[in-house]
Amino acid sequence: MGDSEVSDGSGEGVNRSAERNSRVLASQRSTPGVQRSRTGASRAQLRTRQIEEIKRVARTQLAERGASGISLREITRELGLVSSAIYRYYDSRDALVTALIIDAYNDLGLSVEVADGSASVHDYWARWQATCRSLRAWSRTHPAEYALLYGTPLVDYKAPGETISAAARVVRVIGRILSDAHRERASDLGPLPDEQLNGWLDVDNFAEVLPEVPSTYYLKALMAWTQLYGFISFELFGHYRGSVIDGDRAFEQVITGLWIFLGFEISGES
Amino acid sequence: MGDSEVSDGSGEGVNRSAERNSRVLASQRSTPGVQRSRTGASRAQLRTRQIEEIKRVARTQLAERGASGISLREITRELGLVSSAIYRYYDSRDALVTALIIDAYNDLGLSVEVADGSASVHDYWARWQATCRSLRAWSRTHPAEYALLYGTPLVDYKAPGETISAAARVVRVIGRILSDAHRERASDLGPLPDEQLNGWLDVDNFAEVLPEVPSTYYLKALMAWTQLYGFISFELFGHYRGSVIDGDRAFEQVITGLWIFLGFEISGES
DNA sequence: AAATAATGTGAGCACCGCTCTCTATTTGCT
DNA sequence: AGCAAATAGAGAGCGGTGCTCACATTATTT
Numbered sequence: 001m002g003d004s005e006v007s008d009g010s011g012e013g014v015n016r017s018a019e020r021n022s023r024v025l026a027s028q029r030s031t032p033g034v035q036r037s038r039t040g041a042s043r044a045q046l047r048t049r050q051i052e053e054i055k056r057v058a059r060t061q062l063a064e065r066g067a068s069g070i071s072l073r074e075i076t077r078e079l080g081l082v083s084s085a086i087y088r089y090y091d092s093r094d095a096l097v098t099a100l101i102i103d104a105y106n107d108l109g110l111s112v113e114v115a116d117g118s119a120s121v122h123d124y125w126a127r128w129q130a131t132c133r134s135l136r137a138w139s140r141t142h143p144a145e146y147a148l149l150y151g152t153p154l155v156d157y158k159a160p161g162e163t164i165s166a167a168a169r170v171v172r173v174i175g176r177i178l179s180d181a182h183r184e185r186a187s188d189l190g191p192l193p194d195e196q197l198n199g200w201l202d203v204d205n206f207a208e209v210l211p212e213v214p215s216t217y218y219l220k221a222l223m224a225w226t227q228l229y230g231f232i233s234f235e236l237f238g239h240y241r242g243s244v245i246d247g248d249r250a251f252e253q254v255i256t257g258l259w260i261f262l263g264f265e266i267s268g269e270s
Numbered sequence: 271m272g273d274s275e276v277s278d279g280s281g282e283g284v285n286r287s288a289e290r291n292s293r294v295l296a297s298q299r300s301t302p303g304v305q306r307s308r309t310g311a312s313r314a315q316l317r318t319r320q321i322e323e324i325k326r327v328a329r330t331q332l333a334e335r336g337a338s339g340i341s342l343r344e345i346t347r348e349l350g351l352v353s354s355a356i357y358r359y360y361d362s363r364d365a366l367v368t369a370l371i372i373d374a375y376n377d378l379g380l381s382v383e384v385a386d387g388s389a390s391v392h393d394y395w396a397r398w399q400a401t402c403r404s405l406r407a408w409s410r411t412h413p414a415e416y417a418l419l420y421g422t423p424l425v426d427y428k429a430p431g432e433t434i435s436a437a438a439r440v441v442r443v444i445g446r447i448l449s450d451a452h453r454e455r456a457s458d459l460g461p462l463p464d465e466q467l468n469g470w471l472d473v474d475n476f477a478e479v480l481p482e483v484p485s486t487y488y489l490k491a492l493m494a495w496t497q498l499y500g501f502i503s504f505e506l507f508g509h510y511r512g513s514v515i516d517g518d519r520a521f522e523q524v525i526t527g528l529w530i531f532l533g534f535e536i537s538g539e540s
Numbered sequence: 541a542a543a544t545a546a547t548g549t550g551a552g553c554a555c556c557g558c559t560c561t562c563t564a565t566t567t568g569c570t
Numbered sequence: 571a572g573c574a575a576a577t578a579g580a581g582a583g584c585g586g587t588g589c590t591c592a593c594a595t596t597a598t599t600t
């Protein structure tokens with residue numbers, strides 16, 4: 001007693017029908033080699049499908065109740081499985097959440113890449129605007145996912161490499177815009193007080209993400225990057241209540257201010 | 271069965287001794303009116319003491335395991351109480367967390383106020399530095415508390431007024447510095463593109479926090495504020511891995527850059 | 541001294557993540 | 571084709587959680 005599977009009949013019912021179906025199949029088996037289930041899919045295909053299902057349900061829970069609202073047992077209930085079955089797909093709750101994190105990073109990365117690509121390649125100001133706007137737009141349509149990525153880290157940083165590379169997609173897009181812009185029209189505004197940045201910034205990494213950009217601008221780029229996420233986080237987490245009334249217009253001002261801060265000028269009519 | 275109080279003897283033992291003590295007291299009662307327990311404290315005093323104890327234990331759990339690691343049952347175990355007793359002090363887990371949030375805001379606010387006060391009143395650059403440094407220092411000595419305040423909001427914004435006023439303390443300190451600085455030496459750097467900010471910024475609020483500061487600087491102040499917290503959050507949440515090597519020196523550069531961005535000049539030898 | 545409020549007890553409910561053993565089915569290899 | 575291994579799921583159970591409720595005891599008010 002005390003376990004839901006015992007008293008809850010609905011899950012059992014679904015399982016029963018699955019059993020029945022596969023028994024029917026067993027009597028129909030004709031071709032050797034690759035066996036196919038009722039849907040005509042291989043085991044590997046069913047597995048990926050099941051993983052997708054699990055993540056789909058988990059994502060709705062994430063959206064509705066936040067990261068702490070993700071419940072493995074509830075997922076299995078929804079899928080007509082017994083609670084322990086989910087461990088065939090994810091070793092732990094953290095593993096599932098990690099998968100969601102990676103997916104979210106890639107989804108966000110893709111959005112930003114598309115936004116950048118949709119602007120004219122040499123209109124850097126337009127690319128900057130489109131990228132910033134899509135970053136904020138994604139965070140507002142996926143608030144729980146954004147919080148998972150940029151809020152309090154709950155998976156205490158195992159961050160299995162895959163996470164890092166997925167997270168880097170957004171960074172690379174912005175880096176490319178700044179580099180492209182610098183290549184053609186080098187900024188004329190003075191850089192920040194040019195101390196030696198040996199040792200306190202990872203110049204190698206900056207040089208890779210921001211080729212063509214003089215190292216004296218690295219700090220400014222870091223600050224712009226920080227400002228962008230800071231604004232989005234503050235807005236989403238409610239810290240602008242009482243300061244910002246119209247987030248849309250405030251954000252437009254911010255990305256304009258940042259573009260100037262970065263040493264570029266506003267071009268065109270956009 | 272299935273409840274820890276039944277099998278766990280340690281908590282019971284402590285309770286037993288408490289019972290014994292109060293029975294001894296019962297036989298000692300002599301003076302009417304205000305009864306005093308073994309410690310010679312009134313019921314109200316004992317209550318506040320118990321609340322302090324609860325928060326103390328909760329804070330260690332917060333520090334060791336994060337917000338999700340706060341367990342009411344574990345707190346009661348540590349205090350030698352039965353698990354349900356804690357609800358005499360907090361209606362729910364969220365209520366306890368809210369109390370911790372308010373305390374944390376006030377603790378941070380106090381730190382920042384002290385830091386500002388320790389600098390010479392007219393040395394605004396020194397006050398700015400001291401304030402920013404104490405903000406970051408507090409966040410690094412209280413990472414879990416900082417995450418509670420500025421990370422993913424988990425108490426989905428009831429924010430009972432008390433939270434807001436406690437949170438405003440830091441804002442007011444920074445506002446005072448900028449206002450004082452503007453009063454004497456008005457900045458000469460041009461403000462951001464001066465669109466009308468009617469409607470998209472809460473000018474009344476800004477005017478209250480930043481008297482003496484022209485409204486064309488409100489956006490810059492907001493951005494500086496955002497930058498400050500953005501840096502601290504990114505650093506604490508691990509998003510600067512691969513970019514910032516020495517956070518101390520990077521932060522010094524940022525607060526210098528912000529001071530210039532705000533239209534002031536670096537004064538003195540500090 | 542009696543009535544009332546405050547504090548703690550103990551049992552229990554419905555959850556949760558996770559483990560383990562057992563069974564049925566599919567897959568891969570000879 | 572047949573067999574061994576891998577896979578997916580079932581079902582029971584462990585220890586933990588927040589929270590509720592009826593009850594006893596103690597302290598304060600009236």
